[in-house]
Amino acid sequence: MNLDKTIMNQDKTIILACSSLTEYVEAAQASVGTKMRVRYLNRIYHRDPAEMQEHIKAELERMPEGIDTVLVCMGFCGGSWNLVQSRYRLVIPRVDDCVSLLLQTKDDPVSNLKTPGHLYVRAMDPSTESFKAIFERLVKTYNVDEETAKKRHKEWMDLYNTISVMDTGINQCRRPEYAAVVKKDADWLGAKMEYVEAGTHLLEKLFSGRWDDQFLVLEPGRAVQKEEMLV
Secondary structure, eight states: OOOOGGGSOGGGEEEEEEGGGHHHHHHHHHHHTOOOEEEEEOGGGGGOHHHHHHHHHHHHHTOOTTOOEEEEESOOGGGTTTTOOOSSEEEEESOSSHHHHHHOOSSSOOSOOOOTTEEEEOOSSGGGGOHHHHHHHHHHHTTOOHHHHHHHHHHHHHHOOEEEEEEOSSSOTTSHHHHHHHHHHHHHHTOEEEEEEOOSHHHHHHHTTOOOTTEEEEOTTOOOOHHHHOO
16 A cells, blocks of 8 residues: 555644654654654563553553544554554554564565574663673562573573674664673673664654555554454
8 A cells, every 4th residue: 555645644643652662763753854743652561462452552542632543653562453443543564573663674564574593682772671681680580599590591592692783873883882782692692793784764654654565554443453464
């Protein structure tokens, strides 16, 4: 489906985004010259797709008067959007999650662009995505004994072979201090470190109304279907 951006009234359009994409939503709007209102869903709700879905539904019910279109800056996110419907037109990137959303730099509809065995880093501050720190918090939270922690660490090492730094052009990930943080994580996992191209290409298309086969466009009342969402 190809729609001209002139049929999208910015005053009647709102963006619903995951808070993990805040900087990227802002950058994409600046790039295409839009200034649409944005509602953010706390990224913490990703811990449980059912919980995220409840918050999605609640936000769709709380939209301001006069809205007719919601631009979704998320992916399918573990089924968070499955069977969701609203009284607005929904436009959703056909990707499985926010990582694939930012990895999409071309116009080919591919839902999952991640490589098995890879961990992806996209944060402005890589310390907020430190896998070693996450592991240590889990060990502490669940009071895991030393022997079990070593076993789980080995399982992580077997599971991942690469940390892929997503060079979005926004996160300044080529800085030595950024790379040093990621390299510590890679060493802890016994993994290699690489850079991969990423950016706001899909968000820019979404905000400017260039809704082709990379997007699912649902008229009011139509539910999101996994079969339509993922390609």
